[in-house]
Amino acid sequence: MNLPPTEQLAHDRINLGRLVKRLESSIQSENWDQANGNNAWIKSQGTLQRIKHARQLLKNVEADDPDPSSPKSAQRYRDMRIALDKTEDFILAVDKRVAPKRSKPPSLLSTLPIPVNEPPTPEKPSPSTLDTLLPADESHKAPLTDDLLLSAAEASALPPMLTEHHALPSISHSALPASTSTFPASTLTQRPAAKAPTPAFAQNSAALQQELSDQLAQMASQLKRNTVHFSEALAKDAAVVEDAGIKLGSNYDVMKKERGRVRDLTGKTGGTTCLVMMSVVAVLVAFIFMVLLIRAT
Template identity: 40%
Template sequence: MSLHTSEQAEHDRVNLFRLVRRLEKTVASSQWQESVSPSAKSPWLKTQAMLQNVKHARKLLENVELQSSTSSRNFQDIRKSLDSTERTVTVYQQYVTPKHTRPEPILPNIPLPSPKPRTPPPDTIKEKLGSPTLSPDPNTSISAQDLLLSPSESADVSGIDLLNTSAPSISFPVPPPSASAPTVAKVKGTPAFFQNSTAIHEELSEQLAQMATQLKRNAVHFAGSLEKDKAVVIEAQEKLERNFDVMSNQRVRLRDHRTKSWGTTWITVLSILVAVIGFILTFFVIRFT
Protein backbone atom coordinates (compact mmCIF):
# COMPACT_ATOMS: atom_id res chain seq x y z
CA MET A 1 0.00 0.00 0.00
CA SER A 2 1.49 3.35 -1.07
CA LEU A 3 1.76 6.37 1.17
CA HIS A 4 -0.96 8.26 -0.67
CA THR A 5 -3.37 5.32 -0.45
CA SER A 6 -2.79 4.91 3.29
CA GLU A 7 -3.33 8.65 3.89
CA GLN A 8 -6.56 8.54 1.86
CA ALA A 9 -7.79 5.49 3.83
CA GLU A 10 -7.06 7.21 7.14
CA HIS A 11 -8.80 10.36 5.92
CA ASP A 12 -11.88 8.36 4.83
CA ARG A 13 -11.98 6.53 8.18
CA VAL A 14 -11.94 9.79 10.16
CA ASN A 15 -14.60 11.34 7.93
CA LEU A 16 -16.74 8.19 8.21
CA PHE A 17 -16.77 8.15 12.02
CA ARG A 18 -17.47 11.90 12.19
CA LEU A 19 -20.28 11.70 9.65
CA VAL A 20 -21.96 8.70 11.33
CA ARG A 21 -21.76 10.36 14.75
CA ARG A 22 -23.22 13.59 13.36
CA LEU A 23 -26.07 11.73 11.63
CA GLU A 24 -26.94 9.86 14.82
CA LYS A 25 -26.99 13.06 16.86
CA THR A 26 -29.06 14.87 14.26
CA VAL A 27 -31.71 12.15 14.04
CA ALA A 28 -31.85 11.73 17.82
CA SER A 29 -32.31 15.45 18.50
CA SER A 30 -35.77 17.00 18.75
CA GLN A 31 -34.73 20.05 16.72
CA TRP A 32 -34.37 17.94 13.60
CA GLN A 33 -37.88 16.52 14.06
CA GLU A 34 -39.22 20.05 14.37
CA SER A 35 -37.29 21.13 11.30
CA VAL A 36 -38.80 18.32 9.18
CA SER A 37 -42.34 18.85 10.44
CA PRO A 38 -44.96 19.80 7.80
CA SER A 39 -45.11 23.34 9.21
CA ALA A 40 -41.38 23.89 8.59
CA LYS A 41 -40.05 25.86 5.69
CA SER A 42 -38.51 23.08 3.51
CA PRO A 43 -38.76 19.72 5.30
CA TRP A 44 -38.54 17.63 2.15
CA LEU A 45 -35.26 19.26 1.13
CA LYS A 46 -33.78 18.58 4.56
CA THR A 47 -34.70 14.90 4.39
CA GLN A 48 -33.14 14.73 0.92
CA ALA A 49 -29.92 16.23 2.30
CA MET A 50 -29.90 13.66 5.11
CA LEU A 51 -30.30 10.80 2.61
CA GLN A 52 -27.43 12.18 0.53
CA ASN A 53 -25.24 12.21 3.66
CA VAL A 54 -26.18 8.59 4.36
CA LYS A 55 -25.20 7.61 0.80
CA HIS A 56 -21.89 9.42 1.18
CA ALA A 57 -21.27 7.60 4.46
CA ARG A 58 -21.94 4.24 2.78
CA LYS A 59 -19.44 5.10 0.07
CA LEU A 60 -16.80 6.00 2.65
CA LEU A 61 -17.56 2.74 4.48
CA GLU A 62 -16.96 0.73 1.30
CA ASN A 63 -13.64 2.50 0.69
CA VAL A 64 -12.51 1.90 4.27
CA GLU A 65 -13.50 -1.78 4.12
CA LEU A 66 -11.53 -2.31 0.92
CA GLN A 67 -8.39 -0.62 2.27
CA SER A 68 -8.56 -1.91 5.86
CA SER A 69 -7.15 -5.20 7.18
CA THR A 70 -8.84 -5.13 10.61
CA SER A 71 -11.94 -7.04 11.71
CA SER A 72 -15.28 -6.06 10.22
CA ARG A 73 -17.20 -5.93 13.52
CA ASN A 74 -16.94 -2.16 13.82
CA PHE A 75 -17.96 -1.82 10.20
CA GLN A 76 -21.06 -3.94 10.82
CA ASP A 77 -22.07 -1.67 13.70
CA ILE A 78 -21.61 1.37 11.48
CA ARG A 79 -23.67 -0.27 8.72
CA LYS A 80 -26.49 -1.03 11.18
CA SER A 81 -26.43 2.56 12.41
CA LEU A 82 -26.63 3.84 8.82
CA ASP A 83 -29.53 1.48 8.06
CA SER A 84 -31.42 2.70 11.10
CA THR A 85 -30.80 6.33 10.23
CA GLU A 86 -31.89 5.76 6.64
CA ARG A 87 -35.14 4.07 7.72
CA THR A 88 -35.96 6.94 10.10
CA VAL A 89 -35.27 9.59 7.49
CA THR A 90 -37.26 7.66 4.86
CA VAL A 91 -40.28 7.51 7.18
CA TYR A 92 -40.10 11.26 7.76
CA GLN A 93 -39.65 11.84 4.03
CA GLN A 94 -42.84 9.94 3.21
CA TYR A 95 -44.61 12.02 5.84
CA VAL A 96 -43.46 15.41 4.49
CA THR A 97 -43.31 14.70 0.75
CA PRO A 98 -45.21 17.53 -1.00
CA LYS A 99 -48.27 16.50 -2.94
CA HIS A 100 -48.30 17.34 -6.61
CA THR A 101 -51.45 19.34 -7.25
CA ARG A 102 -52.41 20.48 -10.70
CA PRO A 103 -53.27 24.18 -11.00
CA GLU A 104 -56.80 25.17 -11.76
CA PRO A 105 -57.50 25.54 -15.47
CA ILE A 106 -57.71 29.11 -16.70
CA LEU A 107 -59.84 28.45 -19.77
CA PRO A 108 -63.19 27.99 -17.95
CA ASN A 109 -62.65 31.31 -16.12
CA ILE A 110 -62.16 33.31 -19.32
CA PRO A 111 -65.41 35.14 -20.21
CA LEU A 112 -66.93 34.49 -23.59
CA PRO A 113 -66.67 37.33 -26.14
CA SER A 114 -69.79 39.38 -26.63
CA PRO A 115 -71.60 38.55 -29.93
CA LYS A 116 -71.27 41.16 -32.63
CA PRO A 117 -74.51 42.83 -33.83
CA ARG A 118 -75.56 41.44 -37.18
CA THR A 119 -76.78 43.95 -39.76
CA PRO A 120 -79.11 42.78 -42.54
CA PRO A 121 -77.75 42.87 -46.09
CA PRO A 122 -78.69 45.78 -48.38
CA ASP A 123 -80.97 43.60 -50.52
CA THR A 124 -83.20 42.78 -47.54
CA ILE A 125 -83.42 46.48 -46.63
CA LYS A 126 -84.50 47.33 -50.17
CA GLU A 127 -87.17 44.63 -50.13
CA LYS A 128 -88.56 45.88 -46.84
CA LEU A 129 -88.65 49.50 -48.09
CA GLY A 130 -90.20 48.60 -51.48
CA SER A 131 -93.04 46.31 -50.33
CA PRO A 132 -94.49 47.38 -46.97
CA THR A 133 -97.04 44.92 -45.59
CA LEU A 134 -99.61 45.43 -42.90
CA SER A 135 -100.17 42.53 -40.58
CA PRO A 136 -103.67 42.30 -39.13
CA ASP A 137 -104.05 42.42 -35.42
CA PRO A 138 -104.97 38.94 -34.24
CA ASN A 139 -106.62 40.34 -31.11
CA THR A 140 -109.27 42.20 -33.06
CA SER A 141 -112.30 40.08 -34.06
CA ILE A 142 -114.98 41.39 -36.43
CA SER A 143 -118.49 40.03 -36.07
CA ALA A 144 -120.85 39.26 -38.96
CA GLN A 145 -123.30 42.00 -37.92
CA ASP A 146 -120.57 44.64 -38.14
CA LEU A 147 -119.80 43.52 -41.68
CA LEU A 148 -123.50 44.07 -42.76
CA LEU A 149 -124.48 47.61 -43.72
CA SER A 150 -127.74 49.36 -42.97
CA PRO A 151 -129.88 50.82 -45.84
CA SER A 152 -128.77 54.37 -45.10
CA GLU A 153 -125.06 53.35 -45.02
CA SER A 154 -125.40 51.42 -48.27
CA ALA A 155 -126.74 54.57 -49.98
CA ASP A 156 -123.82 56.60 -48.65
CA VAL A 157 -121.36 53.95 -49.80
CA SER A 158 -122.87 53.94 -53.31
CA GLY A 159 -122.46 57.71 -53.49
CA ILE A 160 -118.85 57.41 -52.38
CA ASP A 161 -118.24 54.76 -55.02
CA LEU A 162 -119.62 57.04 -57.73
CA LEU A 163 -117.35 59.82 -56.58
CA ASN A 164 -114.35 57.49 -56.57
CA THR A 165 -115.06 56.27 -60.11
CA SER A 166 -115.54 59.79 -61.44
CA ALA A 167 -112.41 61.20 -59.78
CA PRO A 168 -109.10 60.62 -61.58
CA SER A 169 -106.67 58.24 -59.95
CA ILE A 170 -103.72 60.02 -58.43
CA SER A 171 -100.58 57.97 -57.70
CA PHE A 172 -97.85 59.31 -55.48
CA PRO A 173 -94.31 58.34 -56.48
CA VAL A 174 -92.42 56.29 -53.97
CA PRO A 175 -89.08 57.92 -53.13
CA PRO A 176 -86.12 55.80 -54.24
CA PRO A 177 -84.01 54.28 -51.50
CA SER A 178 -81.08 56.40 -50.51
CA ALA A 179 -77.79 55.34 -52.03
CA SER A 180 -75.98 55.83 -48.75
CA ALA A 181 -77.89 53.00 -47.02
CA PRO A 182 -75.88 50.14 -48.60
CA THR A 183 -72.64 52.04 -47.97
CA VAL A 184 -73.52 52.56 -44.31
CA ALA A 185 -74.51 48.92 -43.99
CA LYS A 186 -71.26 47.84 -45.58
CA VAL A 187 -69.23 50.09 -43.29
CA LYS A 188 -71.08 48.81 -40.25
CA GLY A 189 -70.71 45.21 -41.41
CA THR A 190 -66.93 45.53 -41.92
CA PRO A 191 -65.13 43.89 -38.95
CA ALA A 192 -62.73 46.02 -36.93
CA PHE A 193 -59.89 43.51 -37.18
CA PHE A 194 -59.70 44.09 -40.96
CA GLN A 195 -58.71 47.69 -40.29
CA ASN A 196 -56.24 46.59 -37.62
CA SER A 197 -54.71 44.01 -39.96
CA THR A 198 -54.36 46.66 -42.67
CA ALA A 199 -52.57 49.00 -40.28
CA ILE A 200 -50.30 46.19 -39.08
CA HIS A 201 -49.57 45.20 -42.68
CA GLU A 202 -48.57 48.76 -43.57
CA GLU A 203 -46.38 49.04 -40.49
CA LEU A 204 -44.66 45.72 -41.29
CA SER A 205 -44.13 46.86 -44.89
CA GLU A 206 -42.41 50.03 -43.65
CA GLN A 207 -40.24 48.03 -41.27
CA LEU A 208 -39.28 45.59 -44.04
CA ALA A 209 -38.37 48.51 -46.31
CA GLN A 210 -36.18 49.99 -43.56
CA MET A 211 -34.55 46.61 -42.96
CA ALA A 212 -33.86 46.19 -46.68
CA THR A 213 -32.25 49.64 -46.80
CA GLN A 214 -30.15 48.88 -43.74
CA LEU A 215 -29.05 45.54 -45.19
CA LYS A 216 -28.05 47.24 -48.42
CA ARG A 217 -25.98 49.78 -46.47
CA ASN A 218 -24.36 46.98 -44.48
CA ALA A 219 -23.53 45.08 -47.67
CA VAL A 220 -21.91 48.19 -49.18
CA HIS A 221 -19.97 48.82 -45.96
CA PHE A 222 -18.75 45.22 -45.77
CA ALA A 223 -17.74 45.31 -49.44
CA GLY A 224 -15.67 48.45 -48.81
CA SER A 225 -14.09 46.89 -45.72
CA LEU A 226 -13.21 43.75 -47.70
CA GLU A 227 -11.59 45.84 -50.41
CA LYS A 228 -9.48 47.66 -47.80
CA ASP A 229 -8.53 44.40 -46.10
CA LYS A 230 -7.67 42.88 -49.49
CA ALA A 231 -5.32 45.77 -50.24
CA VAL A 232 -3.65 45.39 -46.83
CA VAL A 233 -3.27 41.61 -47.30
CA ILE A 234 -1.74 42.07 -50.75
CA GLU A 235 0.72 44.64 -49.38
CA ALA A 236 1.69 42.31 -46.52
CA GLN A 237 2.14 39.46 -49.01
CA GLU A 238 4.48 41.58 -51.11
CA LYS A 239 6.52 42.51 -48.02
CA LEU A 240 6.77 38.86 -46.97
CA GLU A 241 7.91 37.85 -50.46
CA ARG A 242 10.59 40.57 -50.46
CA ASN A 243 11.73 39.51 -47.01
CA PHE A 244 11.89 35.90 -48.15
CA ASP A 245 14.09 36.84 -51.13
CA VAL A 246 16.38 38.88 -48.90
CA MET A 247 16.64 36.10 -46.32
CA SER A 248 17.42 33.55 -49.04
CA ASN A 249 20.26 35.75 -50.38
CA GLN A 250 21.61 36.34 -46.89
CA ARG A 251 21.44 32.60 -46.19
CA VAL A 252 23.61 31.84 -49.23
CA ARG A 253 26.00 34.61 -48.27
CA LEU A 254 26.29 33.37 -44.69
CA ARG A 255 26.92 29.82 -45.91
CA ASP A 256 29.77 31.00 -48.14
CA HIS A 257 31.21 33.17 -45.37
CA ARG A 258 31.05 30.25 -42.91
CA THR A 259 32.95 28.01 -45.32
CA LYS A 260 35.64 30.65 -45.84
CA SER A 261 35.91 31.44 -42.13
CA TRP A 262 36.31 27.75 -41.22
CA GLY A 263 39.07 27.37 -43.81
CA THR A 264 40.86 30.46 -42.53
CA THR A 265 40.55 29.23 -38.93
CA TRP A 266 42.04 25.81 -39.71
CA ILE A 267 44.92 27.39 -41.63
CA THR A 268 45.65 29.70 -38.68
CA VAL A 269 45.56 26.82 -36.20
CA LEU A 270 47.85 24.67 -38.36
CA SER A 271 50.28 27.56 -38.78
CA ILE A 272 50.45 28.02 -35.01
CA LEU A 273 51.00 24.29 -34.48
CA VAL A 274 53.79 24.22 -37.10
CA ALA A 275 55.46 27.25 -35.50
CA VAL A 276 55.28 25.66 -32.01
CA ILE A 277 56.65 22.34 -33.23
CA GLY A 278 59.47 24.12 -35.11
CA PHE A 279 60.35 26.14 -32.03
CA ILE A 280 60.49 22.99 -29.87
CA LEU A 281 62.68 21.17 -32.41
CA THR A 282 65.01 24.13 -32.69
CA PHE A 283 65.27 24.34 -28.90
CA PHE A 284 66.18 20.64 -28.57
CA VAL A 285 68.73 20.86 -31.41
CA ILE A 286 70.43 23.85 -29.85
CA ARG A 287 70.28 22.24 -26.39
CA PHE A 288 71.87 18.93 -27.32
CA THR A 289 74.40 20.25 -29.79
Protein backbone atom coordinates (compact mmCIF):
# COMPACT_ATOMS: atom_id res chain seq x y z
CA MET A 1 0.00 0.00 0.00
CA ASN A 2 1.44 3.39 -1.02
CA LEU A 3 1.33 6.00 1.75
CA PRO A 4 1.50 9.80 1.37
CA PRO A 5 5.01 11.27 1.69
CA THR A 6 4.37 12.75 5.15
CA GLU A 7 3.01 9.47 6.55
CA GLN A 8 5.84 7.49 4.94
CA LEU A 9 8.40 9.83 6.53
CA ALA A 10 6.79 9.37 9.96
CA HIS A 11 6.80 5.58 9.52
CA ASP A 12 10.47 5.62 8.51
CA ARG A 13 11.44 7.67 11.58
CA ILE A 14 9.59 5.34 13.95
CA ASN A 15 10.94 2.21 12.27
CA LEU A 16 14.49 3.59 12.27
CA GLY A 17 14.51 4.25 16.01
CA ARG A 18 13.03 0.84 16.80
CA LEU A 19 15.39 -0.97 14.45
CA VAL A 20 18.52 0.67 15.91
CA LYS A 21 17.45 -0.15 19.49
CA ARG A 22 16.65 -3.75 18.49
CA LEU A 23 20.06 -4.18 16.88
CA GLU A 24 21.85 -2.81 19.95
CA SER A 25 19.89 -5.08 22.26
CA SER A 26 20.51 -8.12 20.02
CA ILE A 27 24.31 -7.87 20.32
CA GLN A 28 24.09 -7.25 24.07
CA SER A 29 21.53 -9.86 25.10
CA GLU A 30 22.51 -12.78 22.86
CA ASN A 31 25.59 -14.88 23.53
CA TRP A 32 27.56 -14.35 20.32
CA ASP A 33 30.90 -15.44 21.81
CA GLN A 34 29.83 -19.06 22.14
CA ALA A 35 27.85 -19.20 18.91
CA ASN A 36 29.19 -21.67 16.38
CA GLY A 37 27.93 -23.55 13.36
CA ASN A 38 25.70 -22.75 10.44
CA ASN A 39 22.87 -21.32 12.56
CA ALA A 40 25.14 -18.59 13.95
CA TRP A 41 26.40 -17.76 10.46
CA ILE A 42 22.84 -17.52 9.08
CA LYS A 43 21.85 -15.32 12.03
CA SER A 44 24.82 -13.01 11.47
CA GLN A 45 23.93 -12.69 7.78
CA GLY A 46 20.36 -11.72 8.68
CA THR A 47 21.64 -9.12 11.17
CA LEU A 48 23.91 -7.62 8.50
CA GLN A 49 20.91 -7.29 6.16
CA ARG A 50 18.95 -5.48 8.88
CA ILE A 51 21.89 -3.12 9.45
CA LYS A 52 21.93 -2.38 5.73
CA HIS A 53 18.20 -1.65 5.82
CA ALA A 54 18.67 0.63 8.85
CA ARG A 55 21.34 2.63 7.02
CA GLN A 56 18.97 3.06 4.05
CA LEU A 57 16.21 4.29 6.38
CA LEU A 58 18.63 6.71 8.04
CA LYS A 59 19.63 8.07 4.65
CA ASN A 60 15.99 8.57 3.62
CA VAL A 61 14.99 10.21 6.91
CA GLU A 62 17.97 12.56 6.83
CA ALA A 63 17.24 13.50 3.21
CA ASP A 64 13.56 14.25 3.97
CA ASP A 65 14.27 16.17 7.20
CA PRO A 66 13.39 19.87 6.71
CA ASP A 67 16.13 20.98 9.16
CA PRO A 68 18.87 18.31 9.28
CA SER A 69 21.57 20.79 10.34
CA SER A 70 19.92 21.62 13.66
CA PRO A 71 22.01 20.54 16.68
CA LYS A 72 19.37 18.13 17.96
CA SER A 73 18.83 16.38 14.62
CA ALA A 74 22.54 16.23 13.81
CA GLN A 75 23.32 14.72 17.23
CA ARG A 76 20.56 12.11 16.83
CA TYR A 77 21.76 11.07 13.38
CA ARG A 78 25.37 10.92 14.60
CA ASP A 79 24.42 8.67 17.52
CA MET A 80 22.52 6.35 15.17
CA ARG A 81 25.50 6.09 12.80
CA ILE A 82 27.86 5.31 15.69
CA ALA A 83 25.49 2.63 17.00
CA LEU A 84 25.15 1.08 13.54
CA ASP A 85 28.93 1.12 13.01
CA LYS A 86 29.59 -0.61 16.33
CA THR A 87 26.93 -3.21 15.65
CA GLU A 88 28.23 -3.85 12.13
CA ASP A 89 31.85 -4.24 13.33
CA PHE A 90 30.77 -6.72 15.99
CA ILE A 91 28.62 -8.76 13.61
CA LEU A 92 31.36 -8.79 10.96
CA ALA A 93 33.81 -10.20 13.51
CA VAL A 94 31.30 -12.88 14.47
CA ASP A 95 30.57 -13.66 10.81
CA LYS A 96 34.27 -14.04 10.08
CA ARG A 97 34.65 -16.43 12.99
CA VAL A 98 31.61 -18.65 12.32
CA ALA A 99 31.67 -18.55 8.49
CA PRO A 100 31.77 -22.10 7.06
CA LYS A 101 34.97 -23.08 5.35
CA ARG A 102 34.56 -23.51 1.63
CA SER A 103 36.44 -26.60 0.56
CA LYS A 104 37.37 -26.88 -3.07
CA PRO A 105 36.19 -30.17 -4.59
CA PRO A 106 38.89 -32.47 -5.95
CA SER A 107 39.81 -32.00 -9.56
CA LEU A 108 38.14 -34.36 -11.96
CA LEU A 109 41.21 -34.53 -14.18
CA SER A 110 43.30 -36.01 -11.37
CA THR A 111 40.93 -38.99 -11.14
CA LEU A 112 41.19 -39.85 -14.84
CA PRO A 113 43.82 -42.46 -15.83
CA ILE A 114 46.77 -41.34 -17.91
CA PRO A 115 46.49 -42.70 -21.46
CA VAL A 116 49.27 -45.07 -22.55
CA ASN A 117 50.76 -44.43 -25.96
CA GLU A 118 51.10 -47.79 -27.69
CA PRO A 119 53.17 -48.03 -30.90
CA PRO A 120 51.04 -48.82 -33.92
CA THR A 121 51.34 -52.42 -35.05
CA PRO A 122 51.97 -52.85 -38.79
CA GLU A 123 49.17 -54.58 -40.58
CA LYS A 124 50.04 -57.81 -42.32
CA PRO A 125 48.75 -58.04 -45.88
CA SER A 126 46.19 -60.73 -46.46
CA PRO A 127 46.95 -63.69 -48.70
CA SER A 128 44.44 -62.52 -51.26
CA THR A 129 46.27 -59.19 -51.55
CA LEU A 130 49.59 -60.94 -51.98
CA ASP A 131 48.13 -63.14 -54.69
CA THR A 132 46.74 -60.09 -56.42
CA LEU A 133 49.92 -58.01 -56.32
CA LEU A 134 52.57 -60.70 -56.93
CA PRO A 135 52.84 -62.72 -60.20
CA ALA A 136 52.12 -66.41 -60.09
CA ASP A 137 55.40 -67.44 -61.71
CA GLU A 138 58.86 -65.99 -62.35
CA SER A 139 58.40 -66.55 -66.01
CA HIS A 140 55.81 -63.73 -66.02
CA LYS A 141 58.57 -61.17 -65.54
CA ALA A 142 59.47 -61.42 -69.20
CA PRO A 143 58.16 -58.53 -71.30
CA LEU A 144 54.96 -59.08 -73.15
CA THR A 145 56.40 -57.73 -76.39
CA ASP A 146 58.53 -60.84 -76.81
CA ASP A 147 55.41 -62.95 -77.27
CA LEU A 148 53.66 -60.37 -79.45
CA LEU A 149 56.42 -59.97 -82.08
CA LEU A 150 56.12 -62.11 -85.20
CA SER A 151 58.94 -63.98 -86.85
CA ALA A 152 59.95 -63.44 -90.50
CA ALA A 153 58.13 -66.55 -91.64
CA GLU A 154 54.90 -65.56 -89.86
CA ALA A 155 55.11 -62.03 -91.24
CA SER A 156 55.48 -63.29 -94.83
CA ALA A 157 52.45 -65.55 -94.37
CA LEU A 158 50.15 -62.56 -93.78
CA PRO A 159 48.04 -61.27 -96.72
CA PRO A 160 49.61 -58.34 -98.56
CA MET A 161 46.44 -56.15 -98.36
CA LEU A 162 46.20 -56.48 -94.53
CA THR A 163 46.77 -53.08 -93.03
CA GLU A 164 47.77 -52.15 -89.52
CA HIS A 165 44.24 -51.07 -88.70
CA HIS A 166 42.92 -54.54 -89.57
CA ALA A 167 45.84 -56.42 -88.06
CA LEU A 168 45.64 -54.92 -84.59
CA PRO A 169 42.21 -56.34 -83.67
CA SER A 170 43.38 -59.83 -84.52
CA ILE A 171 45.69 -59.71 -81.49
CA SER A 172 42.99 -60.25 -78.91
CA HIS A 173 43.16 -61.08 -75.28
CA SER A 174 42.17 -64.66 -76.02
CA ALA A 175 45.16 -65.11 -78.36
CA LEU A 176 47.64 -64.24 -75.63
CA PRO A 177 49.16 -67.13 -73.73
CA ALA A 178 48.14 -67.75 -70.18
CA SER A 179 51.65 -66.96 -68.92
CA THR A 180 51.49 -63.30 -70.15
CA SER A 181 48.90 -62.24 -67.53
CA THR A 182 50.28 -60.51 -64.42
CA PHE A 183 47.28 -61.65 -62.30
CA PRO A 184 46.51 -65.24 -61.36
CA ALA A 185 43.40 -66.95 -62.65
CA SER A 186 41.99 -67.33 -59.15
CA THR A 187 41.95 -63.56 -58.68
CA LEU A 188 40.24 -62.95 -62.00
CA THR A 189 37.51 -65.43 -61.23
CA GLN A 190 36.90 -64.01 -57.74
CA ARG A 191 36.33 -60.38 -58.84
CA PRO A 192 32.70 -60.65 -60.04
CA ALA A 193 31.67 -62.30 -56.77
CA ALA A 194 32.93 -59.30 -54.78
CA LYS A 195 30.57 -56.93 -56.61
CA ALA A 196 27.46 -58.92 -55.76
CA PRO A 197 25.23 -57.23 -53.14
CA THR A 198 25.32 -58.65 -49.64
CA PRO A 199 22.25 -60.67 -48.65
CA ALA A 200 21.90 -58.76 -45.32
CA PHE A 201 21.58 -55.43 -47.15
CA ALA A 202 19.05 -56.93 -49.56
CA GLN A 203 17.02 -58.36 -46.68
CA ASN A 204 17.07 -55.01 -44.85
CA SER A 205 15.96 -53.18 -48.00
CA ALA A 206 13.16 -55.67 -48.59
CA ALA A 207 12.03 -55.43 -44.95
CA LEU A 208 12.09 -51.62 -45.10
CA GLN A 209 10.08 -51.58 -48.33
CA GLN A 210 7.57 -54.02 -46.87
CA GLU A 211 7.21 -51.88 -43.73
CA LEU A 212 6.71 -48.73 -45.81
CA SER A 213 4.14 -50.52 -47.96
CA ASP A 214 2.24 -51.64 -44.85
CA GLN A 215 2.27 -48.13 -43.44
CA LEU A 216 1.04 -46.65 -46.72
CA ALA A 217 -1.76 -49.21 -46.88
CA GLN A 218 -2.72 -48.44 -43.28
CA MET A 219 -2.74 -44.70 -44.01
CA ALA A 220 -4.87 -45.25 -47.11
CA SER A 221 -7.41 -47.30 -45.15
CA GLN A 222 -7.48 -44.67 -42.40
CA LEU A 223 -8.05 -41.90 -44.94
CA LYS A 224 -10.85 -43.92 -46.51
CA ARG A 225 -12.52 -44.38 -43.12
CA ASN A 226 -12.15 -40.67 -42.39
CA THR A 227 -13.71 -39.82 -45.75
CA VAL A 228 -16.68 -42.09 -45.12
CA HIS A 229 -17.14 -40.69 -41.61
CA PHE A 230 -17.02 -37.08 -42.79
CA SER A 231 -19.43 -37.79 -45.66
CA GLU A 232 -21.91 -39.36 -43.23
CA ALA A 233 -21.55 -36.42 -40.84
CA LEU A 234 -22.13 -33.96 -43.70
CA ALA A 235 -25.22 -35.90 -44.81
CA LYS A 236 -26.63 -35.78 -41.26
CA ASP A 237 -25.91 -32.05 -41.01
CA ALA A 238 -27.57 -31.45 -44.38
CA ALA A 239 -30.68 -33.35 -43.21
CA VAL A 240 -30.83 -31.30 -39.99
CA VAL A 241 -30.46 -28.04 -41.94
CA GLU A 242 -33.20 -29.11 -44.36
CA ASP A 243 -35.59 -29.94 -41.48
CA ALA A 244 -34.86 -26.58 -39.88
CA GLY A 245 -35.58 -24.84 -43.20
CA ILE A 246 -38.93 -26.66 -43.53
CA LYS A 247 -39.91 -25.71 -39.97
CA LEU A 248 -38.96 -22.08 -40.55
CA GLY A 249 -41.00 -22.01 -43.77
CA SER A 250 -44.09 -23.45 -42.04
CA ASN A 251 -43.70 -20.98 -39.15
CA TYR A 252 -43.48 -18.13 -41.63
CA ASP A 253 -46.73 -19.20 -43.31
CA VAL A 254 -48.52 -19.50 -39.95
CA MET A 255 -47.31 -16.09 -38.82
CA LYS A 256 -48.45 -14.60 -42.10
CA LYS A 257 -51.98 -15.99 -41.62
CA GLU A 258 -52.12 -14.84 -38.00
CA ARG A 259 -51.03 -11.37 -39.07
CA GLY A 260 -53.96 -11.10 -41.51
CA ARG A 261 -56.42 -12.31 -38.84
CA VAL A 262 -55.12 -9.83 -36.29
CA ARG A 263 -55.41 -7.00 -38.82
CA ASP A 264 -59.02 -7.91 -39.66
CA LEU A 265 -59.91 -8.29 -35.97
CA THR A 266 -58.35 -4.90 -35.19
CA GLY A 267 -60.48 -3.25 -37.88
CA LYS A 268 -63.68 -4.87 -36.62
CA THR A 269 -63.07 -4.08 -32.96
CA GLY A 270 -62.17 -0.49 -33.85
CA GLY A 271 -65.46 0.06 -35.66
CA THR A 272 -67.47 -1.52 -32.83
CA THR A 273 -65.72 0.66 -30.24
CA CYS A 274 -66.52 3.83 -32.19
CA LEU A 275 -70.19 2.85 -32.54
CA VAL A 276 -70.51 2.20 -28.77
CA MET A 277 -68.88 5.52 -27.88
CA MET A 278 -71.16 7.43 -30.26
CA SER A 279 -74.22 5.71 -28.77
CA VAL A 280 -73.17 6.66 -25.24
CA VAL A 281 -72.58 10.28 -26.27
CA ALA A 282 -75.99 10.45 -28.01
CA VAL A 283 -77.77 9.07 -24.93
CA LEU A 284 -76.03 11.63 -22.67
CA VAL A 285 -76.96 14.51 -24.98
CA ALA A 286 -80.58 13.37 -25.13
CA PHE A 287 -80.71 13.04 -21.32
CA ILE A 288 -79.34 16.54 -20.79
CA PHE A 289 -81.75 17.99 -23.34
CA MET A 290 -84.70 16.29 -21.63
CA VAL A 291 -83.66 17.65 -18.20
CA LEU A 292 -83.37 21.18 -19.54
CA LEU A 293 -86.73 20.90 -21.30
CA ILE A 294 -88.47 19.71 -18.12
CA ARG A 295 -87.02 22.60 -16.09
CA ALA A 296 -87.99 25.11 -18.68
CA THR A 297 -91.64 23.98 -18.73
